Amino acid sequence: MPESTSATASADLLIEIGCEELPPGALDALKDALFSGVCEGLANERITFDRPSSHAYASPRRLAVLLGSVSAAQPDQDLEKRGPAVTAAFDDDGRPTAAAEGFARSAGVAVSDLERLETDKGAWLVARTHQAGKPLAEVLYPVLEQALRRLPVPRPMRWGDHDFSFVRPVHWLVVLHGSSVVPGQLLGQVAGARTRGHRIHAPGPHPVPEAGAYLDTLRDARVLADPDERRERIRDQLLAADPATRIEPALLDEVCNLVEWPVAIACTFDADFLAVPHAALVASMQDHQKFFPVADAENPDAVTHRFVAIANLESTEPAEVRAGFERVIRPRLADARFFLEQDSKHPLDALAPALDKVVFQKKIGTIGDKSRRISEISKILAGKLDVDAAAAERGARLAKCDLMSQMVGEFPELQGIMGRHYALLAGEPQAVADAIADHYLPRFAGDRIPSSATGRVVALADRADTLVAIFAAGLRPTGNKDPFALRRSALGLVRILLEARMPLALDRLLALAANGISAQGVEVAPGLLADVRDFIIERARQHFRDAGHPAERIQAVLASNWTTLGDLEARLEALARFMDEDAAQSLAAANKRISNILKKSDSEDNGKIDEDILMLAEEKELYEQIVLAEQAVDPLLEGRDYGAALGQLALLRPVVDHFFDAVMVMDEDPALRRNRLALLARLKGQFDRIADLSVLG
Incomplete structure (x- = not known):
């Protein structure tokens, strides 16, 4: 039956869960999941609200949802429940049968209150009742509990003697409908109207007069609860501190989730450290200390001895804060310089024997085995593609050597980058050095493909070898499990072949990889290469869909006798x-x-x-x-x-x-x-x- 039109009062609804510092990498997902769960739960309970004016907020110490114009109760309902046929509901003397009495009990009314519904198929007993809507307080907390159970909590924690868990211990709870607290408990906390501000500047508690005043209340308490506002403040302050600041989006997002009241501090380090490869300097600053490097005006790919740090407070002694940031970066840069000095004492190829001690996959062999396989594949491919075969073979042979260096051992994200540096130091040709660095590209979706011809050859050889080897080991991806990142490898292979317009047939490439695996005594079962090919084609299919081609057209060309991915495109x-x-x-x-x-x-x-x-x-x-x-x-x-x-x-x-x-x-x-x-x-x-x-x- 349709709902009645009885109106219920509405007001903004605020839910804030205050806790100890949340993991920055999970904060955005937790915020979005809480918002979706609360919105979906209230909608299922027929609690109306204005979705466009509703928002999720988060800072390191809180998750919050602010919903606009939330009704104070469910709307009333006029319900109609059909029961047995009248002929079965009463006997010949007009007395109600067990069917009629059972139906009346189930509907919560007396038999005498039942009505009759005439249809073209006969008359039926009907119970019509008016059901008052439940108040918000009655439905809200079950909705919140369900939303919390569905959060993507990476590692749930227990604290005290509670029998529940959460991502971090919870210390306060705010649940306000307008200016009124919605009574209830959640995660061991009784709902109230008082939040907490910045740990140092204004710890609180701070009363929130009404739900709509939430952001202003926290802003006065030196907390920017809106991540978008916090992110833009960080960006503006970084550029104000130094217009040449390099702002990587991923680092900006991470720092945004680490602070509640960001303040940029311009800092410097000893210029002597600039002798260290700048990629290592950037890794030390960005990945280890969450600092923002400052680019060299004359060479944007290089950095200066300046950097900008984001403090989580507005200090009365900024010089002391600056000195602290400069003090913590110095040992990291010194480590990088030490690793560089140690690694530079021997040529890159001296690290090759150590690769035979590192297992790639137990059924397939070591990284040394893999290096020899991709070296052979690269030599053959280069010959067919009119690329310097000697440089491709040598580049592939050295491609994994920097994994054994002290620098890459400390900064894994520099693999390939340091290999190029060490190769050039050892006097290797530029094409060999480029192949070492480029063969990891593209590293992620949207990343560029290798710019060098030798790099493209080695990249294809490496990916084809990985795909065939892991399939041969019986470890092809299933569901969400892809420990060897084969989907990313296949998509990278597809992009290189397409974007570089390489006239290379997939079958030929996979056959070369299979030959290398077989030469090691690993069985390549019949049909395995067809499975690998289909796996790659699925990535190509997705690539074309992302480019805007309809699925049926992709299927149409796949059904043709195409030769290469470029031909397919x-x-x-x-x-x-x-x-x-x-x-x-x-x-x-x-x-x-x-x-x-x-x-x-x-x-x-x-x-x-x-x-x-x-x-x-x-x-x-x-x-x-x-x-x-x-x-x-x-x-x-x-x-x-x-x-x-x-x-x-x-x-x-x-x-x-x-x-x-x-x-x-x-x-x-x-x-x-x-x-x-x-x-x-x-x-x-x-x-x-x-x-x-x-x-x-």
Whole structure:
């Protein structure tokens, strides 16, 4: 039954859970999940609120949800419950039967209060009741408990003697509807109207006069609870401290989740440390201390001896705070310089023997084994792609050596970067050094592909080897489990082949990887390479979808006899242009019709066309036009000009339409039927050389 129109008072609803410092990496996910859980739960309980004016907030010591115009209660409902048929509800003397009495009890009314509903199928007993809506206080806390249970808590904690857990111990709870506390308890705390401010500047407690005053109350207490406001304040202060500050988005987000009242402090370190590779300086500052480097105005890829730190307080002695930041960065930079000095005492290739002591995967062997495999693959690939084979082979052989260096042992994110540096120090050619650094690219979604030819070759060899080896070890990804990041490897392989326009067939690349695995005595089971190929194609399919191509068009070109991923992309782009033409939809429909006819035909092989039994003018004309189209299309396909080839085939549209208007394909005469099926198969075969139009809607 529809809900009644009885109005209920509404006001903003504030829920704040105050706790000890939350993990910065999980803060955004916790905030968003709490907001979604509360909104979904209240909606399910028929508590109305204004979603567009509702927001989630978070700082290191709190998670909060502020919902706009939340109703004070559920709306009342007029309920109608249908019971047994009247004929079954009363006996011949008009007395209620057990069915009627049981229905009345279940509805909470007397039999005499039951009404009758007349329908075209007879009369039925009906119980009509008015149900008052539950107040917000009655439904809110079960909603909150359910939302908390569904939070993506990385490592739940218990504290005190409580039998519940949370991401961090909880110390206060605010639940306000307008200016009124919604009574209840959660995570061991009784709901109140007092929050807590900055630990040092204004610890509190601070009364929140009403839900809508939450942000202002905390702002007065030196807490910016809105992450967006806090992030923009940090950005503005960084640039005010030094306009050349390098602001990495990921670092900005992390620092935003570490502070409640950010204050930027401009700092410096000893310029002598600039002799250390700048990537190591950046790693020391950003990854280890959460400081923001300052770029060199003349070389944006380099940094100066300046940096900016974000303090979580507004100190009366900023010089002391600055000195503290400068003091903590000095040992990190000294460590980096020490590692550089130690690593530089021997050439990079001296670290190669140590790779044989590090297991890549127990069934596949060591990283040393992997290095030798990708070195061989790289040499062969380079020869086929007109790339310096000696540089590719040497680059692959040294690609993993810096993993054994002290610098990369301390700063793993510098793998490849330090390898290039150490290679150049040892006098290796630039192409070899570039291959070492570039073969890790792209490291993540949106990252650039290798810029050097040798780097692209080694990157492909490394990824192909990983994919085939891990599949051979029986560890292909399942569900969300992908410990060897094979999906990322496959997508990187796809992007390199496409964006660098490399004329390399997947089958050839995977076969080279399989040869290397087999040479080590690892079995490559029949069908395994097909599985790896399908896995890569799925990543290509996703890549094309992300680029805006519809799924059915991707399927259409995948069904063709494509050779390389670049060839596949060329077909897809040609098909995209073709589908904007007037003839496209008609020909797609004709191909679908032809495909259905051929599937239903008795013969799998429709044979050759017998010109002597082409009886009707329309089928003769179609045959003649197919032959002419083949002559025009063949050279275009050889040159991979798929757009022009589709344009030629589009000229067949009128004769195809005439054929279907005049010709009965499934003729009673078997010879005529077979001949016409062969004609259609040949027609469809011309389109299939580019894409299977029959799969298009």
